[in-house]
Amino acid sequence: MTVRFRKYSWQLAPQDLGNIRQTVFIDEQGVPPELEWDDTDEIADHFLAVLPDNTPVATARLFYTLDDSAHIGRMAVLPEHRGRGLGEKLLRHLMAEAADQVKDLHLSAQEHAVPFYQRSGFHVCTEPYDDAGIPHYGMRCLAPTLATRHFGEDSQRQQPLILGSDDKSWLIDGDHPLPELIDSLVGQARQRLWLYDRVLDHELFDRQRLRDLVSWLARHHRNSEIRLLVHDDALLVKRRHRLVELMRRLPSAIDLRLVNDAYPPVEHPFLLVDREGALVRHRFDRPEGFANFADSGRVKLLAEAFQRMWDTARPSLELRELPL
Numbered sequence: 001m002t003v004r005f006r007k008y009s010w011q012l013a014p015q016d017l018g019n020i021r022q023t024v025f026i027d028e029q030g031v032p033p034e035l036e037w038d039d040t041d042e043i044a045d046h047f048l049a050v051l052p053d054n055t056p057v058a059t060a061r062l063f064y065t066l067d068d069s070a071h072i073g074r075m076a077v078l079p080e081h082r083g084r085g086l087g088e089k090l091l092r093h094l095m096a097e098a099a100d101q102v103k104d105l106h107l108s109a110q111e112h113a114v115p116f117y118q119r120s121g122f123h124v125c126t127e128p129y130d131d132a133g134i135p136h137y138g139m140r141c142l143a144p145t146l147a148t149r150h151f152g153e154d155s156q157r158q159q160p161l162i163l164g165s166d167d168k169s170w171l172i173d174g175d176h177p178l179p180e181l182i183d184s185l186v187g188q189a190r191q192r193l194w195l196y197d198r199v200l201d202h203e204l205f206d207r208q209r210l211r212d213l214v215s216w217l218a219r220h221h222r223n224s225e226i227r228l229l230v231h232d233d234a235l236l237v238k239r240r241h242r243l244v245e246l247m248r249r250l251p252s253a254i255d256l257r258l259v260n261d262a263y264p265p266v267e268h269p270f271l272l273v274d275r276e277g278a279l280v281r282h283r284f285d286r287p288e289g290f291a292n293f294a295d296s297g298r299v300k301l302l303a304e305a306f307q308r309m310w311d312t313a314r315p316s317l318e319l320r321e322l323p324l
Contacts, residue, residue, distance in 0.1 A: 010041045016056035024076035031132045057081040070098040072107040099144040111135040121147030121160040143180035163188035166293040181291040185273045196229045197269040198284040211242035218253035228256040233316045257313035
């Protein structure tokens with residue numbers, strides 16, 4: 001179905017926009033008016049979806065924060081126009097609008113709508129919570145630019161970037177997609193995060209967002225296994241590294257070891273997340289490779305190789321003794 005999108009500030013928004021929210025959230029879902037209309041409306045961009053004959057059918061809002069993030073909210077499609085793909089088109093229009101300006105996108109999803117948002121690359125990142133008497137989950141997309149590349153009609157990805165669901169490989173052929181793919185995997189980890197590399201490259205791994213994602217895993221999942229396996233710790237001793245500092249603050253949750261070169265090591269770096277996710281680079285000194293979000297067979301083989309190296313590896317005494 002053909003649909004067009006119009007963007008407004010709250011002050012200049014037509015009455016149709018408010019009418020749709022009134023119909024869907026207040027009249028249909030029973031949200032109290034004092035919760036529906038809030039101060040965020042004043043700072044957000046508001047979008048109205050209209051049919052070719054200018055009939056208004058859906059609305060949503062988008063606002064930006066100071067941490068390079070954007071938030072999508074108040075998505076509503078009129079009851080008589082549901083089931084025609086309008087909500088998905090509206091969501092993806094907002095994602096494309098924000099993708100070049102922010103590093104990640106956030107939203108609050110009603111429980112029944114979680115699969116809808118997963119189809120566009122959002123994953124659950126919170127426990128369930130109550131909002132206006134309705135169960136919700138916090139969701140985010142940590143690679144909006146990558147997600148929006150695969151919204152064409154010929155895309156075969158049913159749930160792009162979703163751990164355990166996206167079974168198509170993401171090819172890495174340059175520096176740009178690596179951090180986004182790493183963060184999208186790590187951000188969905190619930191138990192295992194194993195990283196093997198020659199060094200913990202500062203440009204790739206010494207990033208605040210990655211540090212925050214690893215910290216969340218270590219602090220909120222008591223059975224998590226965060227293992228960093230490297231060949232050389234010399235640069236880590238000489239220069240501060242966010243993951244190393246986090247390891248030293250959470251020594252029971254994060255461990256780093258040095259490969260024993262007396263045993264044949266794997267000749268390419270990789271990252272493993274839980275039982276499904278893997279990011280593999282073909283060489284230590286090049287960014288080329290691929291990422292998989294649902295490849296349990298490959299993860300099992302790489303995990304066995306990692307475990308063999310880990311069992312013969314040694315701790316880095318120099319890093320443990322550095323002052324905080």
